[in-house]
Amino acid sequence: MTVTPQAAPPPQAAPYPPQAPAHDSWPGLLRAEWTKIRSVRSTIWSLLAFVVVAVGFSALLATVLSNDWNSPSGGVGARVQLHTDPTSTIYGAGFSLGQLALCVLGVLVMTSEYTTGAIRSSLLAVPRRLPMLAAKGAVLAVLDLIASAVTVFAVFFVFTSIISSHISITLGTPGVLRGTIGGILYLTVIGLFAMAIGGLIRHTAGAVSTVIGIVFVAPILLQLIPGTIANHIYGYWPSVAGQLAGQTTEQPGNVLSPWEGLGVFCLWTVAALVACGAVLAHRDA
Amino acid sequence: MTGPPGLIEARELTKRFGDKIAVDHLTFTVAPGRVTGFLGPNGAGKSTTMRLICGLDRPSAGTATIGGLAYRELRRPLRTVGALLEAKAVHPGRSARNHLLVLAQTQGLPASRVDEVLDLVGLRDVAGKRTGGFSLGMGQRLGIAAAMLGDPRVLLLDEPGNGLDPEGIRWVRTFMRQLAAEGRTVFVSSHLMSEMSVLADHLVVIGRGRLIADCPTSEFLQRSSERSVLVRAPDTARLRELVTAGGGTVRDDDGPDRAGGNGAAPALVVTGMDAPRIGELAASERLVLHELTPRLPSLEEAFMELTAGSVEFGQASQQVGSAS
Numbered sequence: 001m002t003v004t005p006q007a008a009p010p011p012q013a014a015p016y017p018p019q020a021p022a023h024d025s026w027p028g029l030l031r032a033e034w035t036k037i038r039s040v041r042s043t044i045w046s047l048l049a050f051v052v053v054a055v056g057f058s059a060l061l062a063t064v065l066s067n068d069w070n071s072p073s074g075g076v077g078a079r080v081q082l083h084t085d086p087t088s089t090i091y092g093a094g095f096s097l098g099q100l101a102l103c104v105l106g107v108l109v110m111t112s113e114y115t116t117g118a119i120r121s122s123l124l125a126v127p128r129r130l131p132m133l134a135a136k137g138a139v140l141a142v143l144d145l146i147a148s149a150v151t152v153f154a155v156f157f158v159f160t161s162i163i164s165s166h167i168s169i170t171l172g173t174p175g176v177l178r179g180t181i182g183g184i185l186y187l188t189v190i191g192l193f194a195m196a197i198g199g200l201i202r203h204t205a206g207a208v209s210t211v212i213g214i215v216f217v218a219p220i221l222l223q224l225i226p227g228t229i230a231n232h233i234y235g236y237w238p239s240v241a242g243q244l245a246g247q248t249t250e251q252p253g254n255v256l257s258p259w260e261g262l263g264v265f266c267l268w269t270v271a272a273l274v275a276c277g278a279v280l281a282h283r284d285a
Numbered sequence: 286m287t288g289p290p291g292l293i294e295a296r297e298l299t300k301r302f303g304d305k306i307a308v309d310h311l312t313f314t315v316a317p318g319r320v321t322g323f324l325g326p327n328g329a330g331k332s333t334t335m336r337l338i339c340g341l342d343r344p345s346a347g348t349a350t351i352g353g354l355a356y357r358e359l360r361r362p363l364r365t366v367g368a369l370l371e372a373k374a375v376h377p378g379r380s381a382r383n384h385l386l387v388l389a390q391t392q393g394l395p396a397s398r399v400d401e402v403l404d405l406v407g408l409r410d411v412a413g414k415r416t417g418g419f420s421l422g423m424g425q426r427l428g429i430a431a432a433m434l435g436d437p438r439v440l441l442l443d444e445p446g447n448g449l450d451p452e453g454i455r456w457v458r459t460f461m462r463q464l465a466a467e468g469r470t471v472f473v474s475s476h477l478m479s480e481m482s483v484l485a486d487h488l489v490v491i492g493r494g495r496l497i498a499d500c501p502t503s504e505f506l507q508r509s510s511e512r513s514v515l516v517r518a519p520d521t522a523r524l525r526e527l528v529t530a531g532g533g534t535v536r537d538d539d540g541p542d543r544a545g546g547n548g549a550a551p552a553l554v555v556t557g558m559d560a561p562r563i564g565e566l567a568a569s570e571r572l573v574l575h576e577l578t579p580r581l582p583s584l585e586e587a588f589m590e591l592t593a594g595s596v597e598f599g600q601a602s603q604q605v606g607s608a609s
Binding site for chain 1: 339363387431
């Protein structure tokens with residue numbers, strides 16, 4: 001494909017427009033970040049993967065539970081947990097895997113700029129790097145919040161309708177609405193957490209691996225270590241603490257209550273974002 | 286503190302990468318209203334200097350300012366400075382229009398401005414296509430469109446001719462001259478010295494991160510090398526005797542038609558004697574001359590002479606013996 005230069009008269013570059021007011025334009029920064037995130041395909045693919053995995057796995061689990069409801073052997077634990085902590089059961093299956101897609105989206109928001117070189121254009125336009133990071137985080141958070149809310153409620157209604165002949169769980173069931181909102185908030189925050197890791201590491205594969213290590217692998221390893229110290233490290237671990245927010249009620253053995261857990265996870269995320277901001281501000285682009 | 290609008294100033298600008306100095310105490314200014322060429326061999330530090338001016342890299346020491354302000358202090362900087370840097374700076378999955386729209390939105394510019402600059406560089410037809418499929422030349426055009434987006438008074442262009450076909454290069458050259466004529470600051474780097482000699486009014490020349498020259502292009506050519514005179518005469522033997530006796534130095538021209546093909550007389554190159562004196566000497570002996578041309582060294586020659594020892598490559602080859 002060739003483009004013939006629109007050669008002949010180099011155009012009259014009429015002064016355009018009069019010099020702008022001298023302040024950062026937050027609406028402009030937010031609009032620009034929204035244009036960035038909506039104009040690449042990875043965004044829609046990540047969100048689609050999130051919805052499909054979350055709803056699909058939840059529906060699968062609900063169907064299996066429903067079919068085996070009266071079998072003495074299968075799914076006893078899950079059946080018990082449906083009574084004691086319904087939201088963890090409903091959301092556990094779909095979102096423990098589905099959140100990976102939100103993590104990838106969060107990572108890509110940062111790393112795609114670095115791996116493609118687009119960061120240079122971005123920083124030429126917005127040389128003050130912290131406002132850019134803030135705008136990026138705000139746009140990602142809103143997008144994740146909406147996607148999570150839609151998906152969480154979809155999962156809830158799909159799951160409860162499949163299982164409804166055996167057990168009735170509604171948003172009015174004590175603690176269920178709180179656990180549902182907690183789950184939505186957890187999924188939103190993990191996107192920001194992944195974004196911060198992306199900004200710190202700057203390479204997609206490295207950042208995604210790190211996030212998987214923190215969110216999925218480390219908790220399993222920590223659980224293998226006996227003792228109260230390890231138990232507390234486990235309890236305060238970012239993803240472990242954050243996922244408490246999805247519980248219907250505080251469960252025995254928890255180090256933290258659901259809201260405390262979400263608070264701890266938010267602190268981890270703020271720390272990661274601060275580190276990301278410091279690196280962004282000081283490292284060469 | 287603000288300085289004259291549009292003036293680029295580097296003061297003692299220094300950048301180290303580990304123990305390697307890429308930019309070494311550079312001090313120069315780039316004035317509005319003319320094309321200033323930024324010349325140096327590969328690895329001389331041109332791109333790093335441009336990145337320092339644009340705030341992408343932090344200087345290890347010294348300052349770079351535009352109109353008295355560091356780049357990071359500029360609000361909506363694309364309205365003041367347009368930069369086309371050497372490295373790729375576009376997400377390949379994003380369309381050209383969306384790429385420019387993002388930049389326009391950060392500056393509070395209307396979306397209609399995006400179409401204006403797309404027209405400017407002739408990319409309107411492919412505006413909706415993802416830039417990953419663009420050729421090198423189209424990528425350069427997109428970069429130029431981005432640089433012109435905010436109608437800036439200062440333009441920094443790092444090797445703008447890269448990947449452009451001859452027509453595109455001519456277009457960019459005309460465009461830069463026009464921008465300078467409008468009173469803008471145009472700072473353009475190149476390693477193509479022939480390009481600079483026809484394009485730049487003023488030169489900033491660096492080698493190995495150090496300033497070698499900061500002067501008008503014509504002065505750079507004149508002061509940098511001995512001047513010579515090309516003389517074409519049917520009787521070169523007599524001419525050679527005369528000039529040598531008069532204190533000049535003579536050598537055969539090493540140009541393509543030195544032997545005097547196509548019926549032309551053979552040519553000599555005289556140094557150490559100017560053209561009027563050679564003409565007078567020849568006239569006094571009734572010697573026929575067919576040509577008498579004072580020659581300026583080409584920019585390449587001048588450049589090689591001034592940067593001798595500043596070339597990364599030369600340095601590397603000297604170190605081959607000691608390298609592992």
